[in-house]
Amino acid sequence: MNKDLTAGDPGKVLWRFCLPLFGSIIFQQIYNIADSLVAGKFIGEGALAAVGNSYEITLIFIAFAFGCNIGCSVVVSTFFGAKRYKEMKTAVSTAMIASAVLCAVLMLLGILLCGNLLELIRTPQEVFADSKLYLDIYIWGLPFVFFYNISTGVFSALGDSKTPFYFLAASSCANILMDIWFVAGFHMGVAGVAWATFICQGISCVLALVFVFRRLVKIKTEEKHVLFNWKICGRIAKVAIPSILQQSFISIGNIVIQGVINGFGPGVMAGYSAAIKLNNLVITSFTTLGNGISNYAAQNIGAGKLFRIKPGFKAGIKMVWIISFVFAILYVFCGKWLLLLFMNEPSADAMHTGIMLLRIVSPFYFVVSAKLVADGILRGASDMTKFMIATFTDLILRVVLALVLSKTALGATGIWCAWPVGWTVATILSILFYRRGPWKDAVYETKSKE
Secondary structure, three states, X not given: OOOOOOOOOHHHHXXXXXXXXXXXXXXXXXXXXXXXXXXXXXXXXXXXXXXXXXXXXXXXXHHHHHHHHHHHHHHHHHHXXXXXXXXXXHHHHHHHHHHHHHHHHHHHHHHHHHHHHHHXXXXXXXXXXXXXXXXXXXXXXXXXXXXXXXXXXXXXXXXXXXXXXXXXXXXXXXXXXHHHHHHHHOOOOHHHHHHHHHHHHXXXXXHHXXXXXXXXXXXXXXOOOOXXXXXXXXXHHXXXXXXXXXXXXXXXXXXXXXXXXXXXXXXXXXXXXXXXXXXXXXXXXXXXXXXXXXXXXXXXXXXXXXXXXXXXXXXXXXXXXXXXXXXXXXXXXXXXXXHOOOOOOOOHHHHHHHHHHXXXXXXHHHHHHHHXXXXXXXXXXXXXXXXXXXXXXXXXXXXXXXXXXXXXXXXXXXXXXXXXXXXXXXXXXXHHHHHOOOOOOOOOOOHHHO
């Protein structure tokens, strides 16, 4: 069901819209975590290290899909908020066509270069073959990743956060069952994990596309929309390219860090692989909620209701801080037991690595979550320059400090210490940029303004 985010109490509207998004990302992360969980439990520590090692490279491809998602979503939200439905439909088809071309290019590059990337990050020989196998299968499923992301971006732009939740809930549960079936039942090893993900992503993508097109058909326009428009493509690219660069450089930074981690051996690799899945569950949740706030901001800016931005920001902060509190407590005090979900009889190095990472970074979820809420507003306003400055500041600080501190007496622990520094500095920048936005003097006074 389409939802107008420009009317009603901003706090209540945002909570109702974002909570299903949070549920969706929990299932999305369960989808991703299932691969590592099954690999670690049913195959072994080496398979867990291989899947975790490959995961950092898959994030580069996901970055492009995510960028297409948010670029499409922000532009479609703006047209939807302004009730310009013809241009809105053109934006959807334009995003689909542009994403298809980009996906084809990435598949070709992936097929040709993934082996080189694995060598570049110093993948140990004992896990190289499994890492390469997982990546090869993953790359063939990229069209599903791209078109699913575009579809969910359209749903979010229309104010519908529930439909993607239903898809993800079903596909995530199916992915876990198929992972276990292929690995424990058919003894397919790492290939079974990859193929289970491939199949479930494919089914989710097809269903999402069908529902998107059915939804768009119900929105009537006086004239037929054109399938592709270069001007609208440019507007999508204005948001998508910085988002892609953001995620891509973060992924490249993570690959550099993964290369440093690989130098400490398979035990540290396995511990990092397990802990980073738990950490990414939280960070991706914040990012997805930030995307929802982008949709909220874009619809209201499109409708000319700047006075709704600040109360939306405050509601977003309350939301992410509640989530931060829960996960910080969970990871600090229960991290050991959560890590054991991924590893059977883990080595001392693996367990120490995972526990230290979670205990160091989780208290700073309150900081990075505030950054991602502010980023969501900036992105919804298509103010991508400021968004990129804060993002690259975080990335550069984390990578440089990780490289330096890992060579001190801290060893691998120094890598995790770099994250809070990068998060804190970038958060200060994002909040300052948000406070200087065009909505700074707008006042939300009464419901009559709705």
